[in-house]
Amino acid sequence: MKELTKQQTKVLTCVEVYLNKTGFPPTRAEICRELGFKSPNAAEMHLRALEKKGYISIQSGSSRGISIVKRQQSFMGNSDQMPVIGLVAAGSPTLAEENIEKRISCDPNMFKDSFDYFLKVKGLSMIDAGIHEDDLVAIKKTTDVKNGDLVVVRLEDEVTLKYFKKDNHSLELVPANKDFSTIKVDLREQEAFVEGKSVGLIRTH
Template structure:
């Protein structure tokens, strides 16, 4: 009987499988550490040793990519595929999302989580991690990824938990989806700018438009240039 994996070990095993499928070779310890936000490659090595002890991989000290999947790992992958077909949730990244192992010309983009009231979007305390993105992923290169909270933009295909790719700019055109600051709050909405009238429009009838008054503390923080969805399809 196969020994049960921890959530982190399963994540690393999936990373190895995807790297081999996408590039034809396993990741290095440094690539695993970078992808999962470890401080050093030694942390990745510890998890790889655990996977080896449980029979899912074989390690070779002769090369930086000395990771080989065992028959047990292949059988586990087949079982995971069956779970997907029966509708069970499986961690995945949809087409258009960055690959696990980023190409050599990728750039690190900060992932911003919840923004505290009144503070800059890119303040260090808001950055959860940096994610390597391929330069060709979006038509316009984003300056940061913003984790979406709530469902006010649902009908535009922007869901709770999605990563919105944002290009920093203080200007936007009518109809663009923007990251805007109104007072102490930062929100994602569609910009309705006609003459002197400015409104922030949701894409969900359960939410009301936001009218921006002439004396309001309002600023455009950036415009949306793409979207990454990290939840599984059911």
């Protein structure tokens, strides 16, 4: 399979996302709107290139006649088997097979933001945020977190789910339970690794 240029990749992704969202492919004009092009011919040319390289096929004369031959990412019909990882006291929550308790069939885009895995909550430290033991918190792997975000942070071998509050060299990991106390870290003395942040939660009744 021939390699794609940067813009061709953008267009292909745009088509995939649109298809994922609406259930039907975009028109040339819609691709332009999405990617900021001002001429439908811009989209047309990229689509032709994608067809020539075998990534899509175009039904000539049909509106929205684009079908994707080779997907970049596997959207897998909207439903992936998302892994569930136990929030173990020790160690980083890795996606290694032995840490995966089970998998749940659901859409990685069911929340506002996409996510990578579920973390199964242990303990009651976040109970006042409505987060119970055994709830599954959807975690997006990222280090881009803001104060107030619900984050997964690793301190040495300890992994914890808390509210994030950082001020210069001072990091505070704030629980939502008055019986627990805030974890305070001086980042000049101790390292802290942000593993990700919560984008949602699911609970089985």
